[in-house]
Amino acid sequence: MKIKIRPISKGAKDLQHSKAGIIITGSGSATPSRVLTNDDLAHMVETSDEWIKTRTGIERRHLASPSESLSELAAAAGKEAILASGISATEIDLIILATSSADDLFGSGAKVQSLLGATNAVAFDLTAACSGFVFGLVTASQFIRSGVYQNVLLIGADMLSRWVDWADRKTCVLFGDGAGAVVCQSSISQGNISQGSMEANDSLLGFSLFSNGSQNDCLTLAYEGESQNLIEDVAISKGNYNPIAMNGREVYRFAVAKVPEVIEKALFEANLTTADIDWLILHQANQRIMDAVATRLNIPSEKVISNVAEYGNTSAASIPIALDEAVKKGQIKSGDVIATSGFGAGLSWGSAIFKWGK
């Protein structure tokens, strides 16, 4: 059998002599145009704008129409990020689609690849609920640091509206749909190498990731099936996924305890302190969680980026949407240090500290 060896590109040859770092060069986002307000929800379940606003900070959420697909929304965000980074879709080597609500259980990454015309990219889905973007960023950085890939498109996209029980007031007020994306590139291929050294600059300054499956039942979108006999003695399970079920108080307690801790761990790895952070972008689950984390870390509210009022909890999409909006507004500038933390189902949580831009 003949083994085909892929020719080593010029960039990859350079990587043999120096260590590649990751730089984050462009962002994009896409949200459905249709909006459901708190007052609209008050017509559907026993709740009020006041309750939702004071407990969560959420005022409205954007919901995908029945004809909109997760893949299309993800591709729209990805397209913007590619454009912002100044490369073309065919230069993307890898697409990571962080999602828990793919159009297809086999994965939607490859569909996104085809919608983008990213014909040279391999694509896969990564499922880590609301931690998906942070887990995806760390995954992307490993492929780049190892020299395997130079241009990675990371998309966080979710349409949890498909999986919410719209009669359950404890969960239906929280979620919205959306997609956000970033392009991560090798600093070597961008010529971003520290002067006088072979060490490439690396914008992912530190990270820390955790899972605790023993608390898995706090937040689920779980399969449930019934036994069906195919032949005598051979049974399989036939069923469906149940809507999102959440122990809100437990998840709240978990987030407020673990998120400051994991950010401090990532900062320690980065050899930084909270004073070095320009912006804090947390998973947009609840304004009260964001306020509590910022207070615990002694980070002033002006440094906390929040758009939870507009979109609610968009799961894996929430951090990259907030990041993209802040970049577009000119709040986040090249060289700014951003602390992010995603947390949610799994339970899973993580933090990444990175520098924005080339």
Ligand code: ACO
């Ligand atoms: N409207 C009015 N009343 C409500 C509503 C509502 N929408 N929902 C619950 N209530 C009631 C409850 O029934 C309860 O009434 P009771 O005291 O008579 O039983 C009362 O309000 C208080 O309920 P709590 O659950 O204690 O309310 P809490 O202040 O904890 O707020 C919330 C609930 C907003 C869900 C909060 O617990 C929370 O934000 N938890 C974290 C959720 C989260 O961040 N998830 C992120 C991960 S998502 C992912 O990974 C996919």
